[in-house]
Amino acid sequence: MRHVLSALVMNQPGVLAHISGMLASRAYNIDSLAVGPTENEKFSRMTFVVKGDDHVLDQVRKQLEKIVTVVRVVDYIQEEHVERDLMLIKVETKTRLERSELKELVDIFRGSIVDVSAGHVMIEMSGQERKIEAFIEAVRPFGILEMARTGRIALSRSNSMSSAIEVGDPTHSSDNVDQAV
Amino acid sequence: MTATISGNCCLIFLVVGIGFRYTYYSVVIREIAPHHHIFTRKSAEGIVVSTVAEPKTEKSALTGAEILVEALIHQGAQSVFAYPGGASMPLHQALRKHRDQIRTILPRHEQGGGFAAQGVSRTSDEVGICMATSGPGATNLVTAIADAKMDSVPMLAITGQVPQKVIGTDAFQETPIVEIARAVTKHYYMITAEDPDDEASVQEALRSIPRIVKEAYFVAKTGRPGPVLIDFPKNIQLSKADGEIDFDPPMYLPGYHPERRQVAPEQINQVIAAIRRSKRPVLYVGGGCINSDAAAELTAFAKKANIPVTMTCMGLGSFPGDDPQSLHMLGMHGTVYSNFAVNEADLLLAFGVRFDDRVTGKLEEFAKHGKIIHVDIDPSEMNKNKEAHFPIVADLKLFLEHLNREFTDQDVPQTDDWWKQINEWKEKYPLKYADAGDLILPQYAIDELWRQTIERDPYICVGVGQHQMFAAQFYKFRKPKHWLSSSGLGTMGFGLPTAMGVQAAHPDSLVVDIDGDGSILMNIQELATLNCEKLPVKILLLNNQHLGMVVQWEDRFMDGRRAHTYLGPVDHPEALGEGSGGHYEETYPNFVQMAESFGIKSKQVRSKAEFPAALKEMLDSDSPYLLDVICPYQEHVLPMIPAGGTARDIITE
Numbered sequence: 001m002r003h004v005l006s007a008l009v010m011n012q013p014g015v016l017a018h019i020s021g022m023l024a025s026r027a028y029n030i031d032s033l034a035v036g037p038t039e040n041e042k043f044s045r046m047t048f049v050v051k052g053d054d055h056v057l058d059q060v061r062k063q064l065e066k067i068v069t070v071v072r073v074v075d076y077i078q079e080e081h082v083e084r085d086l087m088l089i090k091v092e093t094k095t096r097l098e099r100s101e102l103k104e105l106v107d108i109f110r111g112s113i114v115d116v117s118a119g120h121v122m123i124e125m126s127g128q129e130r131k132i133e134a135f136i137e138a139v140r141p142f143g144i145l146e147m148a149r150t151g152r153i154a155l156s157r158s159n160s161m162s163s164a165i166e167v168g169d170p171t172h173s174s175d176n177v178d179q180a181v
Numbered sequence: 182m183t184a185t186i187s188g189n190c191c192l193i194f195l196v197v198g199i200g201f202r203y204t205y206y207s208v209v210i211r212e213i214a215p216h217h218h219i220f221t222r223k224s225a226e227g228i229v230v231s232t233v234a235e236p237k238t239e240k241s242a243l244t245g246a247e248i249l250v251e252a253l254i255h256q257g258a259q260s261v262f263a264y265p266g267g268a269s270m271p272l273h274q275a276l277r278k279h280r281d282q283i284r285t286i287l288p289r290h291e292q293g294g295g296f297a298a299q300g301v302s303r304t305s306d307e308v309g310i311c312m313a314t315s316g317p318g319a320t321n322l323v324t325a326i327a328d329a330k331m332d333s334v335p336m337l338a339i340t341g342q343v344p345q346k347v348i349g350t351d352a353f354q355e356t357p358i359v360e361i362a363r364a365v366t367k368h369y370y371m372i373t374a375e376d377p378d379d380e381a382s383v384q385e386a387l388r389s390i391p392r393i394v395k396e397a398y399f400v401a402k403t404g405r406p407g408p409v410l411i412d413f414p415k416n417i418q419l420s421k422a423d424g425e426i427d428f429d430p431p432m433y434l435p436g437y438h439p440e441r442r443q444v445a446p447e448q449i450n451q452v453i454a455a456i457r458r459s460k461r462p463v464l465y466v467g468g469g470c471i472n473s474d475a476a477a478e479l480t481a482f483a484k485k486a487n488i489p490v491t492m493t494c495m496g497l498g499s500f501p502g503d504d505p506q507s508l509h510m511l512g513m514h515g516t517v518y519s520n521f522a523v524n525e526a527d528l529l530l531a532f533g534v535r536f537d538d539r540v541t542g543k544l545e546e547f548a549k550h551g552k553i554i555h556v557d558i559d560p561s562e563m564n565k566n567k568e569a570h571f572p573i574v575a576d577l578k579l580f581l582e583h584l585n586r587e588f589t590d591q592d593v594p595q596t597d598d599w600w601k602q603i604n605e606w607k608e609k610y611p612l613k614y615a616d617a618g619d620l621i622l623p624q625y626a627i628d629e630l631w632r633q634t635i636e637r638d639p640y641i642c643v644g645v646g647q648h649q650m651f652a653a654q655f656y657k658f659r660k661p662k663h664w665l666s667s668s669g670l671g672t673m674g675f676g677l678p679t680a681m682g683v684q685a686a687h688p689d690s691l692v693v694d695i696d697g698d699g700s701i702l703m704n705i706q707e708l709a710t711l712n713c714e715k716l717p718v719k720i721l722l723l724n725n726q727h728l729g730m731v732v733q734w735e736d737r738f739m740d741g742r743r744a745h746t747y748l749g750p751v752d753h754p755e756a757l758g759e760g761s762g763g764h765y766e767e768t769y770p771n772f773v774q775m776a777e778s779f780g781i782k783s784k785q786v787r788s789k790a791e792f793p794a795a796l797k798e799m800l801d802s803d804s805p806y807l808l809d810v811i812c813p814y815q816e817h818v819l820p821m822i823p824a825g826g827t828a829r830d831i832i833t834e
Binding site for chain 1: 360364368400559565
């Protein structure tokens with residue numbers, strides 16, 4: 001079963017190394033991992049795509065939560081959420097005709113051409129993984145020169161979580177942590 | 182900025198410079214200023230470091246190193262085991278300045294200091310502290326840190342680090358200790374200025390020190406305890422604060438929630454109902470019971486409910502070992518009756534345990550006839566190895582207090598038949614050892630130690646191997662926190678330095694290190710510390726001239742072929758297992774001479790008839806003492822369940 005985990009982590013050196021080291025040392029299989037800042041400069045968000053049964057996922061989540069710099073982990077399998085991938089791809093265009101055919105495809109997939117050179121164009125494409133895969137297949141006959149893809153990022157449709165967290169001194173905090181999260 | 186990887190390949194390459202404000206390796210290399218000379222840790226004597234020459238008495242002129250030491254004192258630190266070197270010299274200067282408030286003990290190897298710190302933590306409410314310089318000093322601490330992680334021991338490890346500006350340049354005695362130790366610490370800090378050239382940034386780093394120390398203590402002690410590392414670059418140690426330092430700042434740990442969890446009343450009711458209905462209940466108790474300070478509550482509950490108690494190696498002392506209700510240790514070298522009882526149990530009360538492979542053997546077969554109630558403070562232990570029917574994440578002490586309040590006489594299960602069965606097993610398969618004439622069997626030596634010392638409630642430390650298991654079997658502990666064993670990591674050389682730490686924390690108590698001739702050599706240098714720091718540890722050395730536990734496995738599973746398990750010279754026939762079966766007139770090494778050269782009293786004893794008096798002489802001594810006891814190497818630790826086996830596979834002969 002494919003799970004998308006979203007972890008809110010403290011924006012500190014070494015956090016990513018800690019998390020990737022833990023996942024590697026416990027032999028968990030990660031399909032993709034994306035990291036970036038959030039609206040709160042104190043936190044970063046990591047999005048993981050993990051494949052495994054419920055037992056594996058339960059352990060991954062608990063081991064992540066055990067890391068002191070990991071603030072909260074959510075498994076989006078139980079939640080309404082939006083997922084996106086981003087891709088940059090360089091496609092060969094030998095003729096004018098090819099270029100306009102490609103332009104049409106890009107429009108259909110709602111991507112955009114971000115760079116044009118003699119003999120090839122660079123296309124930016126974002127969307128769900130399936131769409132990206134479909135686009136790659138569609139342009140493959142033209143000749144793919146190079147491509148780069150990000151990992152999955154995802155956000156829940158429900159109310160935001162990172163800005164809500166401002167736990168200070170843990171000895172002074174009275175509210176109990178939601179065990180379900 | 183976003184970075185990604187696909188697949189499970191090479192996660193490690195992502196460490197550098199991704200999305201974070203700064204990383205360890207993004208340091209710009211500049212010309213190294215002359216005051217950044219780094220001295221070798223062992224030849225630093227006599228070299229005057231000009232930057233720390235002038236004495237600082239003003240509060241407002243504290244150095245980073247002084248702030249750290251004062252912050253430790255503020256947290257209640259009483260002792261620190263610290264080995265100096267180039268990158269930690271300012272810390273030692275600060276420790277010297279505060280020597281009337283905090284005792285600094287100089288171990289003879291950083292690993293010894295690390296285990297000594299564990300000795301403090303494992304026997305008191307204090308957090309043991311060890312300190313080392315950068316590079317080799319820091320890496321020498323790693324084994325002790327990993328050991329503390331495996332056994333959930335709170336500990337603070339402080340390492341000097343090369344100045345920030347040379348971090349990442351492969352500077353002399355530089356190791357990225359935070360990177361190395363990350364997987365074996367509970368948490369870690371590096372005290373750095375965001376920009377070491379910017380005075381405001383350096384001041385911010387100095388002001389952060391008391392918060393970091395406070396957080397480190399808090400994280401080490403609370404929840405499931407563990408070791409915390411603070412790596413401290415020398416430039417910050419030497420920088421001077423330009424204002425007042427707040428030694429009790431608020432902590433900032435948004436991702437850490439160790440609140441002591443109460444249990445829902447419905448869960449307590451379910452547990453009580455399960456106990457009431459059970460016919461063959463067993464309490465399986467581990468180190469969590471000791472860490473949560475719940476031995477009294479556990480004992481009260483076990484007594485009230487009349488349920489047999491078996492303990493893991495870490496749990497020994499949770500319930501009195503000389504009480505008839507105790508089934509003693511379970512697992513690979515546990516008693517037959519405890520393993521049979523767990524195997525037949527219809528209800529297993531697993532309190533503060535983690536279903537370690539040395540306990541369970543084959544997981545699918547372990548306690549397969551019963552329901553399991555698993556109570557532990559660490560959520561990640563729930564269903565990790567063994568699925569529990571009632572997983573309860575709670576502080577065991579709070580759970581047991583609650584349980585004891587609600588548990589009535591009507592809830593006591595009907596266990597008459599169960600006890601009859603257990604007592605039959607106890608009678609049929611007692612822990613026993615042979616009569617070997619005038620030879621001193623290790624089991625006998627420990628039994629005799631127990632007889633002579635139990636009324637004195639000694640602290641018993643052990644190394645790793647046969648002597649460790651014999652001690653776990655034959656020393657019947659009455660109290661928690663009096664048995665110190667490297668149970669999870671199984672580190673040889675644990676006993677002597679740990680005993681040294683215990684003695685420092687409990688100067689008036691009897692501290693005994695039961696050790697093997699293999700284990701003790703791994704940290705033998707600490708004999709010097711015992712002598713020089715006046716720590717009267719008693720060492721009962723069970724010397725069989727072999728690595729006994731490996732020999733036992735060779736005998737059982739490899740047709741007795743000796744492969745590097747004889748500890749004497751290689752030209753002895755016994756090096757290949759072709760010896761006569763006895764020992765040479767002169768055993769190797771000469772432990773008595775060695776101890777004496779360190780200034781420690783010592784005696785060798787080979788005859789059982791002499792043993793009780795020799796032991797008494799050691800125990801009555803008020804100085805450190807090593808008793809070298811020559812034991813036969815043919816003894817096996819029994820019972821034994823081979824790795825991955827079940828209670829049915831138990832070997833008793």
